[in-house]
Amino acid sequence: MDTAAELRAERLPTTIYADSERASVAVAQQIAELVRQRAAEGRMCVLGLATGSTPTRLYEELVRLHQQQGLSFRNVISFNLDEYYPMAPDSLQSYVRFMREYLFDHLDIESENIHIPDGTVPQEQVVEFCRQYEEQIQQAGGIDLQVLGIGRTGHIGFNEPGSGATSRTRLITLDHITRTDAASDFYGEENVPRRAITMGVGTILEARHIVLLAWGEGKAAVVKRMVEGDPTDSVPATYLQQHPHVQVVLDEAASAELTRVKTPWLVGSPLNWQDAATVRKAVTWLARTLQKPILKLTDEEYNENGLSGLLAESGLAYDINIRVFRQLQRTITGWPGGKPHADDTDRPERAAPFPKRVLIFSPHPDDDVISMGGTLLRLVDQGHDVHVAYQTSGNIAVFDDEAIRFAEFVADYDEAFRLDELPAETLYRRVADFLHQKHPGQVDSEEVQRIKGLIRRGEAKSACRYAGVPAQNAHFLDLPFYETGRVRKKPIGEDDIRLTIDLLQHLQPQQIYAAGDLSDPHGTHRVCLAAIFEAIRRLQAAETAWLSDCRVWLYRGAWQEWDIDQIEMAVPLSPQELARKRRAIFKHQSQKDRPLFPGADQREFWQRAEERNRTTARLYDQLGLPEYEAIEAFVRWKFEVAPAQGSDKSRA
Known part of the structure; x- marks a missing residue:
């Protein structure tokens, strides 16, 4: 009501x-x-x-x-x-x-x-x-x-x-x-x-x-x-x-x-103060509003800022503060894949099995290192079997001159080694002629799309190699919905879902990471996530056994970060780890200096990612938790069955 x-x-x-x-x-x-x-x-x-x-x-x-x-x-x-x-x-x-x-x-x-x-x-x-x-x-x-x-x-x-x-x-x-x-x-x-x-x-x-x-x-x-x-x-x-x-x-x-939605206690909405997530949201909001550590909040400050109902139901501010502080404290872990032989009761990820087979879904060929590069490096360093699935080719996000540069390389290679046939020279001439005559906004030819896709693929392989991910663990799905050559994509289709299901069935991971960064203005992240969710729902409906031992973590970072009250796993990064993450991002040279589609934020992606990671760390620090250089944040998706079609939250 x-x-x-x-x-x-x-x-x-x-x-x-x-x-x-x-x-x-x-x-x-x-x-x-x-x-x-x-x-x-x-x-x-x-x-x-x-x-x-x-x-x-x-x-x-x-x-x-x-x-x-x-x-x-x-x-x-x-x-x-x-x-x-x-x-x-x-x-x-x-x-x-x-x-x-x-x-x-x-x-x-x-x-x-x-x-x-x-x-x-x-x-x-x-x-x-x-x-x-x-x-x-x-x-x-x-x-x-x-x-x-x-x-x-x-x-x-x-x-x-x-x-x-x-x-x-x-x-x-x-x-x-x-x-x-x-x-x-x-x-x-x-x-x-x-x-x-x-x-x-x-x-x-x-x-x-x-x-x-x-x-x-x-x-x-x-x-x-x-x-x-x-x-x-x-x-x-x-x-x-x-x-x-x-x-x-x-x-x-x-x-x-x-x-x-954001501060329902300010408009008198009936709230369930027995719900831990609601309490955490309210308390972190109050601390940030007053710019105070959680453990220093007082009864008077709760009453004066619309949270008297929480105080009335839950007792003293002191008790509420400690409870929420401990919740946040338990989100922090240096072992994103779980710490072996440790009590995992209060840890976000379970200790066993160890090592885990980890599958990281990356909508574009650089989202993995941009959004969770530090965690990826940590997972590899800690001995997990890490796989990365690149869901789309990313070919439309490559400048034309990059395509010409690579076509020239192939032609020059061909000439230098004096091969009997000259298909590379023919390819170069076709690509160069097309791009020379290309109009703004014109869809690339099939050859140009393939070259640009190969550029992104090569950069992804380079980043995996730098991070220690074996070559055979890099999977390129090239989901069909993306391959239009245009910014506007096709709706998610059965082939997209089937490719995702096949990879999941082949790897049977114990841990999955996927992009929940739905602020992506082009919608690719949203469609890629929908394909993963639908694939998992179908596997769940088929009572797939390995799913019971699998957890799904959603990352953000390229466009926006999780709010601190939402975070369920926070992986701290040292200055050295943040520098390693930056170098992994730099392997994507076609996106360096000026990405083709920067969106509203004109900064490079590595700059955005570092700023968001540092901001998350500062928020933890301001709330009274340990001070870190940077933090990558994750929210767990718990395989919830989709609500009925008519379900909504509405205001008449």
């Missing part, structure tokens, strides 16, 4: 689902009901649609409902929010192409009922085009339901900061952050158009119903500002608070900064 305090904190009706899959299916059902209702009334249903990675699963579900359940879209008129300008409709980054590939080509919607801003209109005609776009919406009877995403600047559509509540469809200059976020789609920020045509905030607010979707940790901060902040044109999404029928739909990750 929601409290009055929660309602005061949240100014927009907000529903939180366990994940984006459940959320997307629920919204698709809502849209389907509206379409059917309008059809039964003999009326057209007018939908406002968004693009980007957020609504893709929603569109896939609408396509499924059409193809498998007969949902017809013949009575649907659609209006898309925006389009880059200038932009040809057949370009890879075109929203016209996006909508066709994800939705329209798979439905029975009439082509004349599809409306998308035209990125080819001559500039002198843009104003008139925008006026006519508004007129077309009115002639259709207005938008019944508008689907929105939200950008990190708080933009809806392409209404950047400064867009007023009454703004209409227009040409707008894109914010630098928006262009940075779009850089991966265009293979470099320099290729991102500087302008776009977008519906205005005022246009959006005229829709009869609005559903805004947001997924992932990367959206959590701006979601909080939208839902709980004051309306302001510096965060245009806050103007949705003026609309009478808005629904904000989030996954758990995107909801992380909301008051009712």
Whole structure:
């Protein structure tokens, strides 16, 4: 049940689902009901649609409902929010192409009922085009339901900061952050158009119903500002608070900064103070807020900061402090694979068996050393049988000149050793000619993709060799979902899951590490993790015996770190171990100096990783625990059965 305090904190009706899959299916059902209702009334249903990675699963579900359940879209008129300008409709980054590939080509919607801003209109005609776009919406009877995403600047559509509540469809200059976020789609920020045509905030607010979707940790901060902040044109999404029928739909990750999720005791939410995780979250928050070690917190400070309920149920602050301090203390271990012949009662990882067969899944060819390189080195040093599975080739993240350099090497090698045939020279000429004529954002040829994949593979082998992982223990899965040559990937498929199951069955590890770093803006980590989870669930359903002796640990670090109240295993690194980790990362030379897809953080990955590892260590120190140079953090996944399809945490 929601409290009055929660309602005061949240100014927009907000529903939180366990994940984006459940959320997307629920919204698709809502849209389907509206379409059917309008059809039964003999009326057209007018939908406002968004693009980007957020609504893709929603569109896939609408396509499924059409193809498998007969949902017809013949009575649907659609209006898309925006389009880059200038932009040809057949370009890879075109929203016209996006909508066709994800939705329209798979439905029975009439082509004349599809409306998308035209990125080819001559500039002198843009104003008139925008006026006519508004007129077309009115002639259709207005938008019944508008689907929105939200950008990190708080933009809806392409209404950047400064867009007023009454703004209409227009040409707008894109914010630098928006262009940075779009850089991966265009293979470099320099290729991102500087302008776009977008519906205005005022246009959006005229829709009869609005559903805004947001997924992932990367959206959590701006979601909080939208839902709980004051309306302001510096965060245009806050103007949705003026609309009478808005629904904000989030996954758990995107909801992380909301008051009712992050600090529910501040909004009077009923809490189970017998739950150790809730208590730990509250106490670590209080210590960090007051900048005090846990053992120095007082009864008065608990009472004055919204934690009187915890104090009333659990007794003196002194007792609570010691209990939480010991919980954190027990997360710290220098033996990530378990310490042999030791009492493991209070250790995060069991002592036996020792040594363990360890399988580290790495979504890209460098995530293993970036996110848990120190732990990987420790596992090898302590005698475990360490395997690394590189789930994707990572080929799109290699600069073109690197591919030419390696093609030149092959050609020069061929010439130097005077081989009878010259296939390498032919390969070099084809690669060089293609890259010389390549347009920004163009998909690489098959030869170039293979070369770039081999570059990443060679670097991964070099990092494994440096870390002491035997060559036969490096496994390259090349999951098919990734191999499109484009930033936009295919959905996870049966082949991806089968390859993962086969490797697991072959190795039968006692310990698995996987990337839980879901802030990856390109979504690769999310899909790779889903493949692992689904593979393990199927093995569990088949009552696979070795799983009972296996533990799964999730790491982060490339994009974001676990919150300290979540950490279940903290592996401290000395200055020397941190330096070794850095050298392992440096083996990935194609990602050195400037990665092709840096995301919002322009620093190199080794700099990000070291900063996050040092920050985690500082937090432990500030809470009164031992001081370390750096710490890598992990959370255990406990093979929980997925909740029922309708399960969610919602606010009516």
